[in-house]
Amino acid sequence: AYGNPEYEWSLNDFELGKRLGRGKFGRVYCGREKRSGYIVAVKTLVKYEVAKEKVEHLVLREIEIQSHLKHPNILQLLTWFHDDFRIYLVLEYAGQGELYRHLKNSPGGYFNEHLAAKYLYQVADALNYCHKNQVIHRDIKPENLLLTSRGDVKLADFGWSVHTPSLKRKTMCGTLDYLPPEMVEGRSYSIHVDQWCLGVLCYEFVCGYPPFESNSSEETYQKIKTVQIKFPSQVQPGAIDLIKKLLIHDMTKRLTLPEVLKHEWVVTNM
Numbered sequence: 001a002y003g004n005p006e007y008e009w010s011l012n013d014f015e016l017g018k019r020l021g022r023g024k025f026g027r028v029y030c031g032r033e034k035r036s037g038y039i040v041a042v043k044t045l046v047k048y049e050v051a052k053e054k055v056e057h058l059v060l061r062e063i064e065i066q067s068h069l070k071h072p073n074i075l076q077l078l079t080w081f082h083d084d085f086r087i088y089l090v091l092e093y094a095g096q097g098e099l100y101r102h103l104k105n106s107p108g109g110y111f112n113e114h115l116a117a118k119y120l121y122q123v124a125d126a127l128n129y130c131h132k133n134q135v136i137h138r139d140i141k142p143e144n145l146l147l148t149s150r151g152d153v154k155l156a157d158f159g160w161s162v163h164t165p166s167l168k169r170k171t172m173c174g175t176l177d178y179l180p181p182e183m184v185e186g187r188s189y190s191i192h193v194d195q196w197c198l199g200v201l202c203y204e205f206v207c208g209y210p211p212f213e214s215n216s217s218e219e220t221y222q223k224i225k226t227v228q229i230k231f232p233s234q235v236q237p238g239a240i241d242l243i244k245k246l247l248i249h250d251m252t253k254r255l256t257l258p259e260v261l262k263h264e265w266v267v268t269n270m
């Protein structure tokens with residue numbers, strides 16, 4: 001059946017198991033494809049809610065973008081289908097779930113240099129692949145990273161990704177911590193957004209919290225615009241060097257993704 005691209009998938013092809021998590025628009029279940037026994041994750045999106053929040057175009061764009069991306073560190077959208085009430089995204093299953101939980105459960109709440117460098121390398125590799133395919137993810141944060149049973153990172157949730165170049169404003173939702181200055185200042189943005197987010201991600205990996213975290217949105221904006229960064233004592237000089245070369249206000253001066261993949265701290269610690 002699945003060899004044939006015309007095959008019409010439906011919920012009948014799957015047995016849904018335990019619930020893995022819940023997002024704003026629906027739930028995620030572990031599932032098994034009946035004929036092959038293949039284990040998947042099934043993300044359900046309630047049509048009524050998707051329509052109410054006017055994000056239909058985002059779901060369709062995600063499906064369009066995801067169906068052209070294939071990379072070991074990108075969570076594969078295997079197929080999708082819908083019924084009267086829901087849209088179903090059939091995804092690769094990441095056996096160790098959200099990376100965020102692993103970060104919070106690490107000693108001190110931060111990753112050791114080896115894990116931080118390994119995960120950062122894999123995210124940078126996935127982003128580099130996206131950029132080569134004219135896709136900006138735009139929502140890089142620990143919550144959107146999953147871990148396979150073998151401990152490899154999978155970049156997930158392309159619900160906010162766009163084809164470059166894009167002038168579309170991203171409506172403010174979720175954490176502001178990862179927004180780059182050009183988005184905070186409402187200017188247009190480009191693939192350089194992902195480089196900034198990678199810097200914020202690296203900081204959070206080695207510190208356990210994001211660099212511009214504050215008690216109010218205003219204060220967070222201020223710190224982002226002026227790029228005020230302080231490092232706790234446990235952070236190695238190599239990691240500080242990398243983070244400082246990514247969290248630069250002038251987007252054209254940020255380290256490129258290929259340069260991140262060759263950075264000395266990454267290469268020696270991963």
Ligand SMILES: O=C(O)Cn1ncc2ncnc(NCCc3cnc(NC(=O)Nc4cccc(Cl)c4)s3)c21
Pocket residue numbers: 020021022023025028041043045055056058059062075089091092093094095096097098146156157158159160
């Ligand atoms: O993460 C968990 O909760 C648990 N978990 N644990 C293991 C595991 N293995 C695979 N996937 C999981 N979760 C689904 C990850 C997603 C991938 N792609 C998405 N796309 C999306 O949500 N799009 C979307 C939603 C709402 C609106 C719009 Cl516009 C777009 S969500 C897993």
